[in-house]
Amino acid sequence: TKDEVASRPGRDVINVTPSGASIYLIITATDPNNTGNYIRNIRVVQAKYEDTYESELFNPEFINKIKKFKAIRFMDWMETNHSKQREWANRPKVDDASYAYGKGVPVEIMVKLANRIGADPWFNMPHQATDEYITNFAQIVKDTLDPNLKVYVELSNEVWNWQFQQANYALAQGQARWGKDKGDAYMQWYGMRTAQMSDIWKNVFGSDSNQVVSVMATHTVWLGLENAVLDCPLWVAEGNAPCYQHSIDAFAIAGYFNGSLNAEENESTIESWLNEPDGGVSKAFKQIKSGGLLPTEEDYESLSDIDKIFKYHQQVAAKRKLQLVAYEGGQHLVKSDNQKLTEFFIELNRHPKMYKIYTELLNEWKNQNGGLFMHFSDIGKPSKWGSWGALEHVYQKSSPKYDAL
Template sequence: MKTSPFKLKNYFIFFSVGIVLFSSLLPGLYNRVNAWLFPHLPEITLSQNSNSNPNNDDSPLGINLSGIAPWSSQLPFLNYFKSSQAWITQCTNSDPGCQGEWNTKEQDILDLDEQGWVKSLPAPEDSPKYTRVSSLLLRGIPNHFPSGQYLVLYDGEGTIEYSLSAKKDEDASTPGRDVINVDASQSGGVLVTITATDPNKTGNYLRNIRVIYAEDEPLYRSGELFNTAFLERIKNFRSLRFMDWMGTNHSKQKEWKNRPTPDMASYGVKGVPLEVMVALTNKVQADPWFNMPHMATDEYMRNFARSVKESLDRDLKIYVEFSNEVWNWQFKQTHYALEEGQKRWGKDKKDAFRQWYGMRTAQMCDIWKDVFADQKDRVTCVVATQVGWKGSEKDILDCPYWVAEGNKACYQHQIGAYAIAGYFGASLGHPENVSKVESWLKEGDGGFQKAFQQLKTGKLLSEGRPDSLPQVKELFSYHAEVAKEKGLKLMAYEGGQHIVGRKDVVNNEQLTEFFIELNRRPEMYELYSQLFQDWKAVGGTMFMHFVDVAKPTKWGSWGALEYVDQSESPKYDALMDFMTENSCWWEGC
């Protein structure tokens, strides 16, 4: 005799309720039952709905993605904890020898697993000062993420507390699933604090913490990784440059076994995993632009290339660059390149950093082309140079020290693109120009007319590098000739406005506010449009704007948009309109 579907359904309901009630009586069992009834979906699905996106098939522009940080207004992930701060070690006034420090700075002695989760905490009587750890997220971006209910999902046993903009709803929370109410109008952010973990010493420590806006839970459980608003903002761009997502500047990555993986606690510590970057490019059908870490071994680069070949949509192409600006002395990679170059060619070789960079770019390209042997055309190796230092590219492209060892010139190792920066406006923030620019602020319009006159003509200021639009176009023309001579395509790895205080000017609050407002002015649309037209006129190919979404600060107004919930601005509108009105114009695009 068959049992009716109605009875089967009732049996399942009674059975499920019984298990949940029973499990609530046994410490630790709830998590296991909840995992059985409502299994956690994998954090990463490489297919990620790789739908065709005709909007970017013929686009001439790409975009750099802003770095991952708790204060970033990009908000790319549904799981906000992936953008959280590295653990802060803390203690309370009741702990011996503690004055309630916000940060005891004992991160080096944290007991972490391979993914960065805290396995144990010291007791108050132990020698370390800290007795708890905290992480910050959604900090400093008030009213640019939703207020309301958030879910904190986690595995393991322990105690998590919430403060600043968040308050726990005790009645709605259950083991493994806390409900917190977040006030987005506050700027402090959400502080997640672990005060106890693995209390029964069974190894079941708190881990896999996820913070999700409650209304997004169905989307997250469907396997989606990315914030819908973020996807909408970037979907029209031809390529996504992952330089900041990979933590390229000052990178500590070297061995493939130590690379960031999808189950890392936060992607703001070691960088975004390759699997997540591939999932994003597959999702929006944009070509990825990867930056190999400056200390990466050949094995690292080979395995990276293999993983891309295996997981990236076959319709997508790849741009690969060795590190970033290996001539910029602000970055550790430049100092490393000089040290390695002089080890190889002699301490007296002051230009060794450029030649070593050219050599490693060539070696990187050889590796990638070998991995993609049957699909070489999919990979474009990029070599870059400092745009304003004419002639310095010769060391990089020709690399005579390496050639003297019996190798071909660096640019002849299957490299396909020669890249420069395409910035304008840096002279406004030059220390020698402070008094002049400050005098403009006293004029009736607040100085905006004079500032735009300088950006358009370059005739009002004399200090700083040549960076008005006509001067930038002249630099474009020079490098277009270099690219043509070497048989390479000219690209812009970064570009846009560069209006920010330099050196001590960064702390000039009056000029900082002026620079921020200057970026918001409607006249910026015209400047951006002219920049791209000039680029097209000299024969440049893909231009990568810097960056997608970033809130303005004294460190710069780099974002085309200031916040991910913003849908338009003069700079962003100029990017969108140029892509709409100009299909890519170069051969093979």
């Protein structure tokens, strides 16, 4: 509701009752006489930040929560999945009406956040981005990023994931270039375009090219698929060096676990655990840690054998003298079509035992000489689509996952 007494022209004071909903702002009329003097430059800020919001771009509570991290991956901020970005002229701009709806956050803002907290930024170039787009993006980063920071750069996100438009685009591009009979053309095209992207970034940074960490990723549990990306024989046949030799610095995988709790075949068993005195918590964490309690179990989904997948990919990276990094990782408990299990999975994410599980995961990663490990994600409200956030909201002081990280 509007506080009529405290409000004045150009400054409305709104009393908001905290809830899970957003503030919905509707403009019903503006500039009825078409004079050009329409309503503009609307800012909605908490009263306590009224005097500082123009100089402090980011919510201080947000800064306080993320400042301990050494790197930030901007995949979601850049609207990477299904991105329509192609030409530099249509990039997100600082004066866009909103960064939340549309093209994503401008590079200038992301660099400011990285500089603000002293964290290495990780950018995901749109899969359709032209060479001009990539060059200009890299130039802004070179000109404005703290030179003491590294910059990680990756082409798109999970280009092998058929949920995302970028996988279909890569397949179409690869098969158009090398033939429709080439089943792995999407991965070879991704490897080729990553190599080209890396060459552009390194060239822009010139004598400071070591500041750039070029990343090439693969599907973690599809062993062998990485060869198409790293070695890209179809592109090599055109007279090029293998993709990984184009100044690629890091080989990226995901570091997720779920203990096979997500499998549909295991639903009835897990639901039976809910009748245990502790609501199934002990069995769930035992399954996550060691496996052996469910009728259907996939490889590498419990902590007891995740070291095998880490070791495999570390050997792949070492063979090519690349650093192994994790582009995403953490728990991966999701059951969108079962309310009981959704609530159970949220409970597991909040449980103190998750701290130990995360600690064991990160220690195993370290034992396998893994480099940077990016958790997905920083802050997010749990739902049937997953409990991805280390914190559930920006005002939450701690959580088992956040504390472990």
